[in-house]
Amino acid sequence: MGGKQAEPSKPTDFTSCMLKSGQQVVLRCTSCGSELAAGTTNAGTGELVCGGCGRRIPVIDRIPRFVRQAADPTARRTQASFGYEWTHFNDWRQSGERNFNDYFQGVDLPSLRDAVVLDAGCGMGRHARHVAQYARIVIAVDFSKAIDQAFRNIADLQNVECIQADLLALPFDDESFDYAYSLGVLHHLDETERALGNIIRKLKPGGRLRIYLYWRRHGWKGQLLKAATAARRLTTKMPFGILRFGCLILSAVLHAAVIVPYRILSAIGISRHKEWPLFIYSKYPFRILYNDQFDRFSAPIEKRYDADEVRQLLESAGLTNVEVRPCFGWLADGTKPATVR
Numbered sequence: 200m201g202g203k204q205a206e207p208s209k210p211t212d213f214t215s216c217m218l219k220s221g222q223q224v225v226l227r228c229t230s231c232g233s234e235l236a237a238g239t240t241n242a243g244t245g246e247l248v249c250g251g252c253g254r255r256i257p258v259i260d261r262i263p264r265f266v267r268q269a270a271d272p273t274a275r276r277t278q279a280s281f282g283y284e285w286t287h288f289n290d291w292r293q294s295g296e297r298n299f300n301d302y303f304q305g306v307d308l309p310s311l312r313d314a315v316v317l318d319a320g321c322g323m324g325r326h327a328r329h330v331a332q333y334a335r336i337v338i339a340v341d342f343s344k345a346i347d348q349a350f351r352n353i354a355d356l357q358n359v360e361c362i363q364a365d366l367l368a369l370p371f372d373d374e375s376f377d378y379a380y381s382l383g384v385l386h387h388l389d390e391t392e393r394a395l396g397n398i399i400r401k402l403k404p405g406g407r408l409r410i411y412l413y414w415r416r417h418g419w420k421g422q423l424l425k426a427a428t429a430a431r432r433l434t435t436k437m438p439f440g441i442l443r444f445g446c447l448i449l450s451a452v453l454h455a456a457v458i459v460p461y462r463i464l465s466a467i468g469i470s471r472h473k474e475w476p477l478f479i480y481s482k483y484p485f486r487i488l489y490n491d492q493f494d495r496f497s498a499p500i501e502k503r504y505d506a507d508e509v510r511q512l513l514e515s516a517g518l519t520n521v522e523v524r525p526c527f528g529w530l531a532d533g534t535k536p537a538t539v540r
Contacts, residue, residue: 224315224338224375229265229368230254256370262350265364266342273499276435277387278343280497281322283439285345288490291325291352297482299329301526302382302411308333314377319366319398320384324349324359331359334378338371340364366394374403382411383494383528386502395516402535408518412529415503420476424503427495434496443493450489453477458488479527504529 226235226247233251245258257264269275303326311334318327321339327349331337337359339349346363353359364370366381367390379398385391395410402408416424434442461481464472472478480488495501504512509529513521518533 224336225372226263226370227372228252228254228256229364229370235370260347260350262346263362263364263370265362265368265370267363269342269365273389276499280343280439280499281341281387282343282345284490284493284497285323285343285348287443288486288493289323289348289352290486291323291328293484293486293490294325296329298487299326301479302326302530303330303409304526304530305524305532306409311335311378315375317371317376317379317398317401319369319379319381319394321346321349321361322383324352324361326380326382327359328353328356330380331356334358336360338362338376340366340369342366367397369397369401371401373400374406375401376406377403378407380409382409385410386412386504387498387500389500391502392512392516395512399516399518399535404535404537406535407532408513408535409530409532410513411526412509412512412531413501413503414525414528415505415508416476423476428501431496431501435499439497442497446492446496447489450485450492453492454480454485454488 227233228235228249228251231249231252231254233249235247235249235256238246238248238255245261247256247258247263249255269278308330311330314334314336316330316334316337318324318330318337318339321327321341322345324339327337327339331353335358339346339353339359339361340363341349341361342363342365346361350361353361362370366384366388379402381395381398385394388394399408415421434445437445457477458481461472461475461478464470465481477488480491506523506525506529509523509531510521513531513533516533517535519536521531521533523529523531
């Protein structure tokens with residue numbers, strides 16, 4: 200990873216950023232829904248204490264930990280997979296502005312100036328870091344140990360907070376956020392609709408949501424994806440270290456056989472290949488291709504959608520003004536009405 204990361208410089212009271220400007224995000228117990236208050240353990244470490252059921256939430260390395268280990272085996276593999284991925288592929292500079300511009304194309308970023316924003320599944324925090332330039336407050340949530348890397352990547356920013364929590368049990372008041380996004384996360388969850396509905400409940404009336412989902416491909420492109428899906432039956436059971444080495448070899452082959460020719464074709468003015476598989480990686484460093492191959496073959500659940508299925512997913516969750524656009528997958532936006540259907 201190029202360059203030395205900034206050392207964490209946030210205040211020990213993690214709620215201070217949320218309370219700045221008087222726009223408060225109230226934390227709630229995920230067991231009983233009661234409000235939480237800051238406390239201190241006998242050992243002198245921080246914690247949050249539920250005023251209702253008495254549950255104690257540890258605050259470890261300045262991050263509230265509402266979940267430590269997922270309940271079922273598939274969720275645990277998912278949690279471990281993304282924790283491992285974003286610990287090893289942890290440099291947000293590798294994808295930088297280009298990645299941010301791809302995923303946030305069409306978003307009215309200046310309108311977020313006074314917004315409280317939810318990053319639902321933040322990974323290493325690269326999107327939270329960029330969105331923080333425009334928003335008043337960003338709350339970055341992840342259920343894996345990737346949250347530790349996210350904290351390191353946003354440590355120099357005073358308007359971003361990190362919380363380890365499950366999208367199925369978000370520890371916030373309903374109607375807390377003006378804007379939310381969940382990019383590359385929901386298609387890896389068993390209960391996609393439930394997680395989506397939970398995020399929407401945390402949006403204020405009139406709040407907006409953006410999600411990114413994998414697309415389903417057809418024809419010869421679909422056949423390539425079917426081959427990758429067949430391989431996933433093995434790769435999703437492999438030890439992460441072995442899989443990462445295998446993905447390095449695969450990425451090197453793809454880079455030499457596909458990405459380099461794409462770049463040559465682009466350089467001489469040929470553009471037809473821009474709709475072909477993997478073309479997006481011709482715009483990025485090799486490590487992004489490598490990262491995404493690990494991502495593709497590691498997580499146990501991978502759902503794919505057609506455009507009309509994405510639209511139906513958001514509309515069934517109660518959103519209006521739904522728009523779906525292609526971006527090497529589907530970017531979808533919707534607005535929470537005054538009364539959710």
